[in-house]
Amino acid sequence: MHINLLNYLKATSERVPNNTAVIEGERKISFFELSENAKKMSNIINRVIDGVIRKPIAVLLDKQIETVVSDIAIMYCGNAYMNLDTKTPVQRISNIIELIKPELIITNNKHIHKLNDIWPSDKILNVDQIDLNNETYSQDVLDNRLSKIIDTDPLCIINTSGSTGVPKGVVLNHRSFIDFTEWAIHTTDIGDNEVIGSLSPSVFDIYSFELCMLMALGSTIVIVPEGLAAFPARILQLLQDHHVTYIFWVPTIMVNIANMDLLIRIPLSSLKSVWFAGEVFPTKQFNYWRTQLKQAQFINLYGPIEITLDCTYYIADRQLSDDEPIPIGIACKNTDVFILNEEDKLCGVNEEGELCVRGTSLAMGYYNNPEKTAAAFVQNPLNNSYPETIYRTGDIVLENDRGEIIFKGRKDSIIKHSGYRIELGEIEHVIINTLKLVKNGCVVYSQATKEIIFYYEFDNDISVVDFRSNIGRVLPNYMIPHIYKRLEQLPRNNNGKIDRLKLKELTE
Structure with missing residues (x-):
């Protein structure tokens, strides 16, 4: 029985020591080198943090070989890694580390300046100043710590949007990742020595699962350069050149590839597993992919970040018409999902309700945030006999006649956009309270056009350029509204609150 994910890596590095673990452009590292470098790095980390365990250590690096080494080194230290988005404004990074208070931040020459005024220098480790060739480690010390x-x-902390302007740090443990990895190995077509086309940022949980595949299956991670996001044809060429067998992507780029008919020009004959999650994949574009890649198994996965990776899956084994939604399927092994109506009773077939989840896949909560944790992770209303925590997703679903769960939409102001989960309230908080750009405003999301829209009252003459530049100092690009609409007065409901439903109707 596996206790932590490093049990996988030990077996894999002994089985295939010379196989390539990570490819980054012209650079590559073998499993033996990865394991040795991570152990040496863990020794350096421990000298700085004086043997502290079970605490967060942040990593502020672009997605590269050093990121993988650092994350695994942090595991060897018995601590939890927290990857930070290098594109995030400094103020947001400051908010995150002020809340989480990591023991250490690992970075490099490229990004260390972002920490100059917000974090003490003795709690920063610069990988560009380390020569691992001159480092050693004690296996006995490592074993004793582990x-x-x-x-x-x-195992890790993944930050997600928070309504008050400060992201929430979701804590995920070893057991939940081991459970998901074992489910994947025994349920899907993935196997030994997969070649992964790794597109997701290191701050995504998909990346963390790719690490699991690397450790458990000897998979090779081929890092897709961030700069290729705007050039889907070059991404496909990279997949073809490296004979990639597996991808786990957010659908946005897959839609673009379908719309550009790129799989005709750049066929991917080696690709045999196509997984997608994070947002709705329009069925018309999905059918294009399935038509072009007849050899591949397609799986739609669903789950908020508070559930480790995903809690439901749908293996696309039947034809779907272009206007039929792709089901999110059934529960993964050792996870239970159920649908509750507004009275907290179980919904019947084809009855819409809120999807709730229980099991070891649940996150441990939000780091240093007991109030938010208590509000989100609650007692199962169907069980009054003993403590049993569930997570209420806020997603509206139904179970169809086939026993498949169908996603219908959100019940609150949380959206999924470009694979990121975003609290619309956080954008409002920044614009109105932090930046004070307007006195009243409301952010809505158009599912039709995939655009974030900000409505505000006629009280300030500010240009779209000024809106975007000011917001961009505090929020990452994916959270900046695309459209700004000024109204003399925002619609109000009977309680005098802004009528979000009315604005939503205007949007659609």
């Missing part, structure tokens, strides 16, 4: 780690100890 013997204190159990499967419910934290």
